[in-house]
Amino acid sequence: MRLVRGVRSGALLVAFGLVVAACGGDGGGGTSTDTSGPTVEAKKVGVVYDIGGRGDKSFNDSAFAGLEAAKQEQGDKIAAKDIEPNQDGSNRKELLDSLADEGYGLIFGVGFLFSEDIAKSATESPDTTFAVIDGFADACTQPDSNLLCIGFKEQEGSFLVGAAAALKTKSNTVGFVGGLEGDLIKRFQAGYQAGVKYIADRDGKSIKVLVDYAGNTPEAFRNPAKGKELALKQIGQGADVIYHASGGTGAGVIAAATEKKKYVIGVDSDQSLTASPAEQKWILTSMLKRVDNAVTQTIASYVSGSLKGGIQTLGLKEGGIDYAKNDFNTELLGDIPTTLDDLKQKIINGEITVPDKPA
Numbered sequence: 001m002r003l004v005r006g007v008r009s010g011a012l013l014v015a016f017g018l019v020v021a022a023c024g025g026d027g028g029g030g031t032s033t034d035t036s037g038p039t040v041e042a043k044k045v046g047v048v049y050d051i052g053g054r055g056d057k058s059f060n061d062s063a064f065a066g067l068e069a070a071k072q073e074q075g076d077k078i079a080a081k082d083i084e085p086n087q088d089g090s091n092r093k094e095l096l097d098s099l100a101d102e103g104y105g106l107i108f109g110v111g112f113l114f115s116e117d118i119a120k121s122a123t124e125s126p127d128t129t130f131a132v133i134d135g136f137a138d139a140c141t142q143p144d145s146n147l148l149c150i151g152f153k154e155q156e157g158s159f160l161v162g163a164a165a166a167l168k169t170k171s172n173t174v175g176f177v178g179g180l181e182g183d184l185i186k187r188f189q190a191g192y193q194a195g196v197k198y199i200a201d202r203d204g205k206s207i208k209v210l211v212d213y214a215g216n217t218p219e220a221f222r223n224p225a226k227g228k229e230l231a232l233k234q235i236g237q238g239a240d241v242i243y244h245a246s247g248g249t250g251a252g253v254i255a256a257a258t259e260k261k262k263y264v265i266g267v268d269s270d271q272s273l274t275a276s277p278a279e280q281k282w283i284l285t286s287m288l289k290r291v292d293n294a295v296t297q298t299i300a301s302y303v304s305g306s307l308k309g310g311i312q313t314l315g316l317k318e319g320g321i322d323y324a325k326n327d328f329n330t331e332l333l334g335d336i337p338t339t340l341d342d343l344k345q346k347i348i349n350g351e352i353t354v355p356d357k358p359a
Contacts, residue, residue: 042079043106045070045299046099048092050111052222052248053084057275058268059247059291063110063133065269066295073296077303089218093117100125106302108133108295112184113218122147122309129307131298133291134184136311145309150294153315154184155191156347157287158243159354160323160340161265162195164285165241166207167336168263173208175234177227177253179246180220181213188245188267188287190358198343198352210234211358214249227252235260241284243267258282263332270324284332286324293319317348 047067049060067080081104083095092114099107100121105128109118112134119137122130122145131148140149165174176192178185193209200207212230214220227249231242235256242257243265244250250267257264258279266272266286275283294314301307314320322344325337346352 042076043303044102044104045078045080045302046102046104046107047080047082047295048095048099048107048109048114049082049084050092050109050113050221051085051087051089051218054082056222056248057271058250058266059289060110061274062269062289062291063108063295066292067299069292069296070299074299074303078299089113093121096121096130097124100128105129106131106299106307108298109135110291111135119147129302129309133294140309140311142309148298148307148309149311150298151311151313152289152291152294152320153313153354153356154187154245154287154289154321155194155354155356156316157289157321157323158188158191158245159195159198159347159352160343161243161285161287162192162197163199163340163343164195164323164333164336165192165243165263165265166196166199166203166205167339168284169207169241171238171240172205173210173238173240175210175231175237175239175242176212177230177234177242177244177246177250178211178213178220179215179249180218181216185213185245186358187356188243190355192243193358194355195343199339208238210237210239214246221247221249223249224252224255228256231256231264232260235262241265243287245287254279254283266324270326272324272326272328280328281332283329285329288322288324290314290320290322315347316344 052060054060054064085091096107107130109132114132115135115137118130118132119139122139129146133150136149139145139147176189196207196209214223214226227246231253234242241263244253245267254264263282263284265284268289271286272280272283
């Protein structure tokens with residue numbers, strides 16, 4: 001049972017129990033033939049990206065990769081649709097609601113900026129399960145919620161790349177460029193600074209961490225010119241390794257580092273894999289936020305009927321966070337992974353607790 005559009009915009013919502021879509025959502029998808037049994041109905045999965053959309057070589061692209069992996073894994077068990085918002089993201093709720101009206105049983109909102117809108121949509125469409133990546137709403141804490149809040153321990157991966165920066169720097173000055181200044185990106189900053197400090201203290205060195213943010217509006221995640229400006233400023237102050245956590249703005253950070261022949265650390269996805277040959281020479285590693293894994297695993301739970309609302313937080317232990325190793329950065333990293341893998345295990349074992357707020 002779904003609340004029709006008229007009820008959604010009406011004055012009174014009947015107090016339905018919030019029902020997880022996996023336990024009886026309105027499918028509405030196409031049909032496919034299973035050769036081992038009767039015709040089955042494909043479960044419909046929708047994804048709404050945040051500003052920047054696909055092609056940001058970061059957060060949204062990682063979500064897309066997870067959706068593509070789920071298509072391969074689930075085959076004709078799912079019917080998927082992904083949508084990009086308008087330029088300022090003001091139609092987020094409209095897109096969520098349109099998918100719900102079309103009978104999509106599981107709908108993702110990619111990014112913390114969806115939090116308020118997706119909570120409203122979940123209330124108005126109780127037979128649909130919604131999942132917000134990096135977002136949070138009180139509805140996630142309610143019993144039998146149909147809203148899943150998926151978060152990550154970004155500070156843990158940022159700790160690892162902070163250690164990498166500290167091991168790579170020759171100038172003993174490294175940088176951090178964040179996108180929108182707020183609690184979420186502060187976790188990246190906190191972990192990075194803690195990782196730098198850990199290596200500096202271990203090796204008896206003093207390493208300075210420069211910190212800049214691109215702004216305090218969503219535009220801060222899609223402003224490559226600002227990213228380049230901040231990176232050039234930090235390079236002028238002596239930084240020879242810069243970590244960005246700024247979405248599409250990071251393209252400017254990578255461009256500046258390449259131009260000045262300084263090292264840069266990517267974020268969310270393995271940015272070496274989508275960089276130009278010139279940029280690949282300077283991308284030391286990337287802090288992997290496995291949005292792809294989260295999306296794929298959530299869809300698998302939905303298909304199996306085990307998906308529930310609530311709160312899910314993924315760190316190194318859960319496979320939600322990591323750092324990038326690939327053919328492009330093997331030589332750049334040298335023996336750094338030996339240290340990073342040791343630190344990774346210590347975090348997983350609880351020997352190291354990484355702060356989630358800057359000191």
